[in-house]
Amino acid sequence: MPEEKKTRASMALTPGSSIQIRSGDKGEDPLVSTGTFRGYVGIGSGDQAISIELDEANGKDLKGRIRLIPAAVVLSIDILHHAKPEEEKKAPEQVQVYFG
Numbered sequence: 001m002p003e004e005k006k007t008r009a010s011m012a013l014t015p016g017s018s019i020q021i022r023s024g025d026k027g028e029d030p031l032v033s034t035g036t037f038r039g040y041v042g043i044g045s046g047d048q049a050i051s052i053e054l055d056e057a058n059g060k061d062l063k064g065r066i067r068l069i070p071a072a073v074v075l076s077i078d079i080l081h082h083a084k085p086e087e088e089k090k091a092p093e094q095v096q097v098y099f100g
Contacts, residue, residue: 014085015037019035021034021076021078037083041068049069049070049071050071053066
């Protein structure tokens with residue numbers, strides 16, 4: 001009997017998620033940035049960048065700064081804590097009431 005494939009829920013990089021990004025170019029030591037994902041930003045003429053609010057792991061003087069990392073130089077992204085999408089957080093609980 002063939003084994004059933006286990007399906008994983010799809011995951012998207014959502015604002016508010018804690019992430020660690022390794023970025024760089026050939027011949028460089030990767031730059032490691034740790035913090036909170038804030039979203040995607042358009043830079044230049046059609047290029048995309050990842051916006052990350054840096055945390056204390058990057059140094060006390062950098063904590064709270066926003067770093068834009070061009071998508072073309074991202075080597076890897078580790079999701080340390082996945083935040084639920086905003087629409088799931090904001091959706092009010094539905095209470096079903098029946099009158100009869």
